[in-house]
Amino acid sequence: MKYAVAVSLTVLIGVTSAQAVESAGNTAVEIKITAEVEVTVKNADGIEEVKRVPAAKVPPGTAVIYTLNAKNTSAQPVADVVMTDPIPAAMEYVDGSVSAQDARVTFSVDGGKSFAAKEALKVRGEDGALRAAVPADYTHIRWQLEKPLAPGEARAVSFRARVE
Amino acid sequence: MLRHDLKRMASTLAAAALLWSAADTASAIGADAGTTVSNTASVVYTVNAVVQPAVASNAADFVVDRLVDLTVTAIPVTYVSVTPAADGAFLFSVANTSNATLGFDLITANNATDPFGGTDNFDPTTLTAVVDAGVLGTYEPGVDVATTMDTVVEDGTFGVWVVAAIPGGQGNLDIAAITLTATAREPGAGGAALVEEVGAEDPLVMETVFGDGVGDTDAANDASYSDSGAYQVASADVTITKTETLISDPINAGVNPRHIPGAVVEYEVTVTNDALSAFPATTLTISDVLPGDVTFATDTYGAGFGIDLDGLALSNAVDADAGSEAGGTVTVTVPTLAAGASAVITFQVTVN
Numbered sequence: 001m002k003y004a005v006a007v008s009l010t011v012l013i014g015v016t017s018a019q020a021v022e023s024a025g026n027t028a029v030e031i032k033i034t035a036e037v038e039v040t041v042k043n044a045d046g047i048e049e050v051k052r053v054p055a056a057k058v059p060p061g062t063a064v065i066y067t068l069n070a071k072n073t074s075a076q077p078v079a080d081v082v083m084t085d086p087i088p089a090a091m092e093y094v095d096g097s098v099s100a101q102d103a104r105v106t107f108s109v110d111g112g113k114s115f116a117a118k119e120a121l122k123v124r125g126e127d128g129a130l131r132a133a134v135p136a137d138y139t140h141i142r143w144q145l146e147k148p149l150a151p152g153e154a155r156a157v158s159f160r161a162r163v164e
Numbered sequence: 165m166l167r168h169d170l171k172r173m174a175s176t177l178a179a180a181a182l183l184w185s186a187a188d189t190a191s192a193i194g195a196d197a198g199t200t201v202s203n204t205a206s207v208v209y210t211v212n213a214v215v216q217p218a219v220a221s222n223a224a225d226f227v228v229d230r231l232v233d234l235t236v237t238a239i240p241v242t243y244v245s246v247t248p249a250a251d252g253a254f255l256f257s258v259a260n261t262s263n264a265t266l267g268f269d270l271i272t273a274n275n276a277t278d279p280f281g282g283t284d285n286f287d288p289t290t291l292t293a294v295v296d297a298g299v300l301g302t303y304e305p306g307v308d309v310a311t312t313m314d315t316v317v318e319d320g321t322f323g324v325w326v327v328a329a330i331p332g333g334q335g336n337l338d339i340a341a342i343t344l345t346a347t348a349r350e351p352g353a354g355g356a357a358l359v360e361e362v363g364a365e366d367p368l369v370m371e372t373v374f375g376d377g378v379g380d381t382d383a384a385n386d387a388s389y390s391d392s393g394a395y396q397v398a399s400a401d402v403t404i405t406k407t408e409t410l411i412s413d414p415i416n417a418g419v420n421p422r423h424i425p426g427a428v429v430e431y432e433v434t435v436t437n438d439a440l441s442a443f444p445a446t447t448l449t450i451s452d453v454l455p456g457d458v459t460f461a462t463d464t465y466g467a468g469f470g471i472d473l474d475g476l477a478l479s480n481a482v483d484a485d486a487g488s489e490a491g492g493t494v495t496v497t498v499p500t501l502a503a504g505a506s507a508v509i510t511f512q513v514t515v516n
Contacts, residue, residue: 029209031205033224056367059373059375060195064226066205088202163201
């Protein structure tokens with residue numbers, strides 16, 4: 001278990017530092033990510049309601065909502081916006097939880113090397129034979145926005161992943 | 165290799181490393197407590213159809229909290245058979261199904277409810293819970309002595325014997341039900357009690373959350389779990405009865421004899437091992453001290469043979485055979501009496 005975490009973190013750090021170097025110049029799009037969990041709280045009227053709070057109390061089994069927000073901070077429209085997010089090593093994508101409004105969503109099962117629609121994803125099972133991928137196999141999620149972002153425009157996408 | 169295969173392989177290796185694997189069915193949840201889960205997204209785009217460098221987001225980090233969970237499982241599916249005046253040992257397995265290494269305290273208590281459907285009707289003299297060590301799955305007094313388990317890794321299981329001192333003379337088939345409760349605590353010798361965090365949460369601090377289920381005698385989410393077992397006494401249930409038949413008197417001979425001096429009386433002593441006894445009774449010694457008003461008849465079954473055991477004449481002398489008479493005490497030994505079997509001893513006396 002620790003081994004798997006270590007491997008994935010290495011990949012993650014590698015990607016992050018590479019991106020940091022590339023994005024050192026002026027960027028027209030800024031991307032932010034938040035991790036939240038849903039909690040049930042009683043409101044002033046004593047009625048229970050579900051609230052989203054930053055992910056702090058996160059025991060195994062908790063579903064975390066990741067929200068990616070891309071914003072065009074430049075004076076020009078930007079197109080072909082593709083947001084990519086790795087599913088952290090200790091987490092498992094919650095099937096059907098991805099928001100796909102105005103975006104083409106694809107998944108990767110090979111550490112982000114290739115992406116495909118979930119129906120097309122195959123992985124090699126323990127017996128060596130190809131089988132259909134399940135959410136536990138997903139390593140990355142990618143959103144290809146169908147429309148350009150106008151100056152100042154932002155677009156949020158989200159998904160849920162459960163702590164194993 | 166897929167990351168999930170890696171995970172599976174790692175957890176299989178961890179499980180294989182466990183020494184105590186009996187009833188290793190419980191499985192801890194995946195993410196280790198204290199693991200930082202970091203997530204950085206990226207975006208690429210074009211401006212005027214020119215591909216721009218990828219941009220990375222902030223890292224959304226949180227630390228996986230410690231979810232305390234454990235199970236206690238009685239291993240035998242029926243009574244552990246015990247002998248009066250001896251110790252009985254009932255085996256449980258305790259599993260750390262948390263996502264962290266924990267220590268465990270063990271408490272055992274009498275339980276009025278027999279988990280196997282019978283009726284609890286006695287309490288052992290003492291109850292002790294000790295960790296199974298040495299030869300696993302075998303209770304070894306003097307070896308299995310630790311009363312706590314200081315360090316149990318996630319997915320780790322260990323055995324616990326609840327040792328009961330059964331009172332001497334406890335009746336055959338009597339039942340004593342007991343419960344073992346394991347309580348998770350901080351690992352290490354003398355580890356502190358676990359405290360479930362309340363109040364403000366910090367994403368970057370590992371908090372403690374109780375997630376255990378309801379055991380036999382404990383509540384959910386209390387860092388404890390309990391299960392029950394029971395002992396059943398297996399012994400020989402021996403009873404002895406004595407009847408007297410007046411055979412003759414010197415005046416009336418055998419016709420309506422009276423208990424007058426010189427009358428001959430036959431005593432019949434029956435020793436029975438109950439049909440439900442779990443064991444044959446062994447090395448029985450039956451003694452009958454005759455009252456002073458009667459005199460043992462020495463030659464009832466032949467010269468010098470005054471005792472009959474199941475149709476076999478025994479000599480009065482203290483010798484190789486099973487019977488003897490000395491100073492007005494008749495003694496018969498029976499090597500073994502199977503469940504449901506009886507031994508019948510007859511001898512005669514004359515009224516003084």
